[in-house]
Amino acid sequence: MVTRGLSKDFGDVHAVVDVDLAIPRARIFGFLGPNGSGKTTCIRMMCGLLTPTRGDISVLGMKVPEQAEALRRKVGYMTQKFSLYTDLTIAENLDFIAGVYNMNRATRRQRIEEVTERYRLESYFNKRAGAISGGQQQRLALACAMLHEPELLFLDEPTSAVDPENRRAFWESLFDLVEDNTTILVSTHYMDEAERCHALAILDRGRLVAHGSPAQLGRDIDAAIVLLDTDQPRRAGKLLHTHDWVRSVAQVGNRLRVLVQRDHPDPAGSVGRVVRDAGLAVRRCEPGEASLEDVFVAATLDPAAGAPE
Numbered sequence: 159m160v161t162r163g164l165s166k167d168f169g170d171v172h173a174v175v176d177v178d179l180a181i182p183r184a185r186i187f188g189f190l191g192p193n194g195s196g197k198t199t200c201i202r203m204m205c206g207l208l209t210p211t212r213g214d215i216s217v218l219g220m221k222v223p224e225q226a227e228a229l230r231r232k233v234g235y236m237t238q239k240f241s242l243y244t245d246l247t248i249a250e251n252l253d254f255i256a257g258v259y260n261m262n263r264a265t266r267r268q269r270i271e272e273v274t275e276r277y278r279l280e281s282y283f284n285k286r287a288g289a290i291s292g293g294q295q296q297r298l299a300l301a302c303a304m305l306h307e308p309e310l311l312f313l314d315e316p317t318s319a320v321d322p323e324n325r326r327a328f329w330e331s332l333f334d335l336v337e338d339n340t341t342i343l344v345s346t347h348y349m350d351e352a353e354r355c356h357a358l359a360i361l362d363r364g365r366l367v368a369h370g371s372p373a374q375l376g377r378d379i380d381a382a383i384v385l386l387d388t389d390q391p392r393r394a395g396k397l398l399h400t401h402d403w404v405r406s407v408a409q410v411g412n413r414l415r416v417l418v419q420r421d422h423p424d425p426a427g428s429v430g431r432v433v434r435d436a437g438l439a440v441r442r443c444e445p446g447e448a449s450l451e452d453v454f455v456a457a458t459l460d461p462a463a464g465a466p467e
């Protein structure tokens with residue numbers, strides 16, 4: 159799957175700007191970005207659901223949007239909002255989707271049986287979709303999206319409504335699908351989900367600001383990480399923010415994660431000095447490994463924005 163110069167304008171809004179991507183098959187590819195950064199718009203264009211303003215897309219060997227109709231049969235789509243019919247039973251929901259894809263009676267019966275078993279829906283089969291739990295609804299949504307055996311599955315913030323245990327189980331089923339050769343595009347705000355993707359694109363205000371595997375992104379981060387343990391983290395954070403070589407400061411418990419400009423000659427030494435010179439006790443101050451959240455912050459930080467109060 160390849161995009162070149164992919165762009166989408168909605169009137170004056172440049173939702174996606176010049177995005178170049180190469181996404182391998184049978185992998186989970188994540189789109190990570192702040193609200194309104196263009197994740198959904200980008201993926202909708204790649205699935206042939208939205209026509210780009212400019213740029214080229216080739217998906218599963220097809221040109222999009224020219225061959226969007228043929229592609230649509232090969233794509234499954236699951237959105238963050240529960241988009242099933244809550245008044246219908248699970249059986250009726252699946253049957254309805256089978257109808258949308260014009261499945262004949264034999265295929266319909268076979269596929270419904272397969273997804274019901276695979277996504278553990280047997281015990282709720284005749285319950286209304288509105289009367290089952292969030293985790294069960296999510297499994298039903300995945301069963302519906304996979305009913306016609308798409309080669310490409312698009313998940314738009316798929317786990318925003320479920321607890322961590324169900325999220326974990328959900329991701330296990332995604333890896334099963336990848337093993338069966340399905341390619342998965344997923345948009346997410348959750349760092350732990352992004353961490354599980356084979357590769358990621360980070361978008362900011364419509365632009366691709368970083369991409370690669372989570373490990374690669376951590377190595378390529380445009381900042382040095384300093385971990386600081388001090389007796390007054392709030393005060394230390396405010397002090398550090400006044401220095402232009404400090405890109406961001408985040409408090410995690412009693413500790414501060416400080417992102418320092420990458421070309422700074424002595425990040426940990428300088429952070430320690432600023433805090434000690436103000437008379438605060440430094441228990442520990444040392445270089446750290448970049449987390450995906452650090453990568454995200456460094457890639458999407460607005461240099462014009464001031465320090466938080």
Ligand SMILES: Nc1ncnc2c1ncn2[C@@H]1O[C@H](COP(=O)(O)OP(=O)(O)OP(=O)(O)O)[C@@H](O)[C@H]1O
Binds near residue numbers: 191195197200345
């Ligand atoms: N149909 C539309 N008409 C007009 N503007 C739109 C439309 N769809 C998206 N936009 C705008 O395009 C920009 C990108 O939106 P998009 O939904 O792709 O972002 P996102 O990263 O998926 O956001 P979120 O994380 O909030 O879902 C936003 O400014 C949004 O308001």
